[in-house]
Amino acid sequence: KQEVTQIPAALSVPEGENLVLNCSFTDSAIYNLQWFRQDPGKGLTSLLLIQSSQREQTSGRLNASLDKSSGRSTLYIAASQPGDSATYLCAVENTGRRALTFGSGTRLQVQP
């Protein structure tokens, strides 16, 4: 059964810092890996999707990498801003299963 772990659980940084969020998964037979953002009391917003054949994806200040063989992904946020404060969730879609398995998230606070 797939298990997804995110470290750290919470992170507080000053504005302008570059930061890295980590995600690990136990079963490497994945179809894709996705990163989401969740604001308090709200639904999830998709940030990046990396297919199993890809190594990374970029969108603006965000860059996500995937190392399937080691079961790891990182989300890199450049030049963090207070508006980046949210919970970031990593999720994996396994081959043959349409649903996602989620990590517990990293709660990020960017101090102005």
Place this chain on the structure above:
Amino acid sequence: DVKVTQSSRYLVKRTGEKVFLECVQDMDHENMFWYRQDPGLGLRLIYFSYDVKMKEKGDIPEGYSVSREKKERFSLILESASTNQTSMYLCASSFSGGPETQYFGPGTRLLVL
């Protein structure tokens, strides 16, 4: 823009009541999902549907059932609500044709007294 709407943002029910949570998507997606989100446990899959009238159990289906009579609508039913079903419920949908992200609704926060 894809829109996934959920019938209620907040709901308060009594133990033993039958509860219906409705989800509607406007993008003709084949797949629809129901998750619940609890502190420290993350999102867990309750049920999903990959076509009208088709459904599959997720990781925690006990105490829940679902209905998908039309492609755009996916309902989650709590047959007899219990206090341990107090949670945030999130609906999502996705296209079936390739590696596609899931689009989430705003969530329903359910309190069972």
